Amino acid sequence: MSAAVRFELRKLAAQWRVRALLLAALLGPIPVALVMSAQANPPKDTLFGRFALDNGFALALMLLGFLGQWVLPLLTSVVAGDSFASEDQHGTWKTVLTRSTSRNRLFWAKVLVNLGLTTLVLVVLAASTIASALLVEGAPALTGLTGQLIAPGHALWLVAAAWLSVLPPLLGFTCLALLMSVWTRSSAAAIAVPVVLALAMQMLGSVGTLEPVRPFLLTTAFESWHGLLTDPRFTGPLLEGFVVSAAWAAVCLAGASFILHRRDITGG
Amino acid sequence: MTTTPSPRPDGSPPAAVEAVGLVKTYGSVRAVDGVSLRVEPGEVYGMLGPNGAGKTTFLRMLFGLIRPDSGTVRVFGRSWAESGVGVLEGVAGFIEAPRFYPYLTGRQNLEALALLDGGASRGRVEEVLGTVDLADRAHLKVGGYSYGMKQRLGVAASLLRDPRLLVLDEPANGLDPGGIRDMRALVKRLASGGLTVLLSSHHMDEVEEICDNVTIMARGAVAFHGSLPDLRALAPEPGHLLRTTDDVAAERLALARPDLRVGRDGDTLRVAGQRAATTGLVADLVAAGVGLLELTPTQTPLEELFFMLTDPAGTAPTGGAAA
Ligand SMILES: Nc1ncnc2c1ncn2[C@@H]1O[C@H](COP(=O)(O)OP(=O)(O)OP(=O)(O)O)[C@@H](O)[C@H]1O
Ligand SMILES: [Mg+2]
Numbered sequence: 001m002s003a004a005v006r007f008e009l010r011k012l013a014a015q016w017r018v019r020a021l022l023l024a025a026l027l028g029p030i031p032v033a034l035v036m037s038a039q040a041n042p043p044k045d046t047l048f049g050r051f052a053l054d055n056g057f058a059l060a061l062m063l064l065g066f067l068g069q070w071v072l073p074l075l076t077s078v079v080a081g082d083s084f085a086s087e088d089q090h091g092t093w094k095t096v097l098t099r100s101t102s103r104n105r106l107f108w109a110k111v112l113v114n115l116g117l118t119t120l121v122l123v124v125l126a127a128s129t130i131a132s133a134l135l136v137e138g139a140p141a142l143t144g145l146t147g148q149l150i151a152p153g154h155a156l157w158l159v160a161a162a163w164l165s166v167l168p169p170l171l172g173f174t175c176l177a178l179l180m181s182v183w184t185r186s187s188a189a190a191i192a193v194p195v196v197l198a199l200a201m202q203m204l205g206s207v208g209t210l211e212p213v214r215p216f217l218l219t220t221a222f223e224s225w226h227g228l229l230t231d232p233r234f235t236g237p238l239l240e241g242f243v244v245s246a247a248w249a250a251v252c253l254a255g256a257s258f259i260l261h262r263r264d265i266t267g268g
Numbered sequence: 269m270t271t272t273p274s275p276r277p278d279g280s281p282p283a284a285v286e287a288v289g290l291v292k293t294y295g296s297v298r299a300v301d302g303v304s305l306r307v308e309p310g311e312v313y314g315m316l317g318p319n320g321a322g323k324t325t326f327l328r329m330l331f332g333l334i335r336p337d338s339g340t341v342r343v344f345g346r347s348w349a350e351s352g353v354g355v356l357e358g359v360a361g362f363i364e365a366p367r368f369y370p371y372l373t374g375r376q377n378l379e380a381l382a383l384l385d386g387g388a389s390r391g392r393v394e395e396v397l398g399t400v401d402l403a404d405r406a407h408l409k410v411g412g413y414s415y416g417m418k419q420r421l422g423v424a425a426s427l428l429r430d431p432r433l434l435v436l437d438e439p440a441n442g443l444d445p446g447g448i449r450d451m452r453a454l455v456k457r458l459a460s461g462g463l464t465v466l467l468s469s470h471h472m473d474e475v476e477e478i479c480d481n482v483t484i485m486a487r488g489a490v491a492f493h494g495s496l497p498d499l500r501a502l503a504p505e506p507g508h509l510l511r512t513t514d515d516v517a518a519e520r521l522a523l524a525r526p527d528l529r530v531g532r533d534g535d536t537l538r539v540a541g542q543r544a545a546t547t548g549l550v551a552d553l554v555a556a557g558v559g560l561l562e563l564t565p566t567q568t569p570l571e572e573l574f575f576m577l578t579d580p581a582g583t584a585p586t587g588g589a590a591a
Contacts, residue, residue, distance in 0.1 A: 003383050003384055003385075003386055003387070004384065006383050007380055007381075007383040007384050010376075010379075010380045010383060011369060011372070011380060014369075014371055014372055014376065015371060016371075090367055090368075090369060090370060091367035092367050092368065092369060093333070094328075094331070094333055094362070094363050094364075094367065095362075095366065095367050095368060095381070095425070096381070096384060097331070097332070097333060098331045098333070098356065098359075098360070098361065098362070098363070099356070099360075099381060099384045099385055099429065100353055100354075100356045100357060100384070100385065100429075101353065101384045102352060102353040264328075264333070264334040264335070265328070265333035265334065266328065266333070266334060268363075268364070268365075268367045
């Protein structure tokens with residue numbers, strides 16, 4: 001198993017798309033923070049938008065709300081969606097599967113490496129966004145969603161927790177991209193489908209009559225951090241989001257594993 | 269995961285490859301149709317067949333890339349059902365054209381693949397690169413490799429596993445004459461070191477040059493199975509094409525010899541028989557005052573046999589000489 005993981009890491013490390021992704025996560029937030037701070041009017045309709053021009057915490061939270069709509073699913077799909085499909089594209093399934101590596105081992109190595117990379121990307125993106133926002137706009141006390149005033153030290157902790165809370169649904173999207181990668185055998189489709197599904201879930205979630213399905217949507221979990229910024233705090237949605245994300249991930253991985261084990265390797 | 273391979277009842281070591289009744293269908297196409305064969309340890313075994321005969325499909329089943337509809341294949345006594353990927357212990361090779369990660373260099377590809385095998389020393393990577401004559405190109409990305417270079421890298425990647433059985437699917441495919449010569453020399457050299465080799469080919473001459481035993485496949489089924497001497501014994505007599513100053517007289521003289529079979533290839537006269545019969549005919553022609561313009565051997569007997577076995581419908585250019 002560890003051999004297959006090291007093999008996958010070796011390949012990822014050599015790919016420009018992985019380096020570009022990490023670089024984007026690291027540097028992308030800087031111009032965004034600069035552009036935001038140069039705006040004349042705050043985006044009042046957006047969550048935390050009202051204070052986004054003069055409070056770094058508010059800006060970091062506003063950006064988190066925005067990224068959850070489709071940027072985060074895109075970030076994880078870019079590499080995860082390519083993971084299995086690129087073996088088809090390069091015709092290398094037969095190269096690796098004729099070397100005493102079982103499909104199972106290779107499958108879990110790819111899953112682990114992609115989950116790890118997504119976590120790393122999120123951590124880098126969160127750190128860079130929070131740091132840029134605070135540097136550009138300062139760190140005064142933050143006004144919470146129920147109007148309460150949160151001291152800067154505590155606010156930093158809450159903002160970091162909010163960013164961390166999107167990890168489960170983000171990993172859910174990673175697994176969705178992996179499933180698409182195995183299923184469609186096309187990187188392009190496996191990158192596009194999770195993004196489109198994220199937007200579709202977003203829309204479904206906003207339709208009033210569909211309220212009962214809302215908790216089961218992966219995108220709903222992207223908003224579960226809202227409860228951290230209210231007084232009193234409510235953490236039910238975080239737990240719910242975690243369970244829903246885990247269920248999505250399990251179903252996607254089970255499907256992907258099933259497809260990979262059954263398929264004939266005839267290309268290449 | 270792996271089970272100990274069971275020796276045969278008489279205690280001898282298991283066959284390197286033993287296939288029994290392998291079948292694989294794609295829709296209505298029976299790509300491999302009940303193939304059984306046995307490769308003994310230490311031999312060079314050829315699978316010969318025209319395009320679409322099912323050679324690649326057979327080898328894919330050996331490697332577990334596709335599942336047979338029925339039948340089993342054992343490698344050194346292990347089957348996929350019992351041992352899973354343990355079947356491939358001691359086995360290396362490639363199917364069709366070897367493929368690599370284009371964004372890695374030749375050396376990086378080998379190093380990465382070696383990780384899957386549990387790691388190989390840097391020295392070993394350099395050694396196999398040297399064996400296939402790629403050492404000076406190993407620092408270049410595989411994306412820029414020529415077909416022949418990838419083919420050689422495929423051999424290097426296989427050797428890296430220190431296999432006991434090397435499986436090569438048309439290793440000379442796409443190589444230039446020099447490359448073909450080098451590849452055959454390499455296979456012979458490896459085989460003389462005790463390696464078992466199973467190789468597929470379109471070319472009778474390749475199999476004739478390097479193989480001990482051969483299976484000839486046609487449309488998924490086995491058309492011949494045996495040693496090269498057995499195969500040669502089946503081969504038809506050598507044939508010749510004849511152009512003379514008087515083809516009518518020449519044909520009459522040829523038909524008069526009971527030891528020759530006579531046919532026509534378009535306008536050209538064709539005779540088949542032992543060497544003495546053919547030289548006898550030439551003497552008859554000279555005696556009758558018929559000028560001999562050209563005497564060309566047709567395909568080698570083994571090639572002719574190959575066409576007979578793989579194309580019994582007779583569309584192959586064997587004609588009367590083979591009948
Ligand atoms: N993935 C596939 N889907 C459908 N048919 C296939 C597939 N793979 C092979 N076949 C069919 O199976 C038959 C055997 O093909 P195979 O590739 O095994 O032949 P081959 O002996 O290797 O030929 P070649 O000398 O051209 O490499 C052919 O009729 C081919 O069309
Ligand atoms: Mg083939």
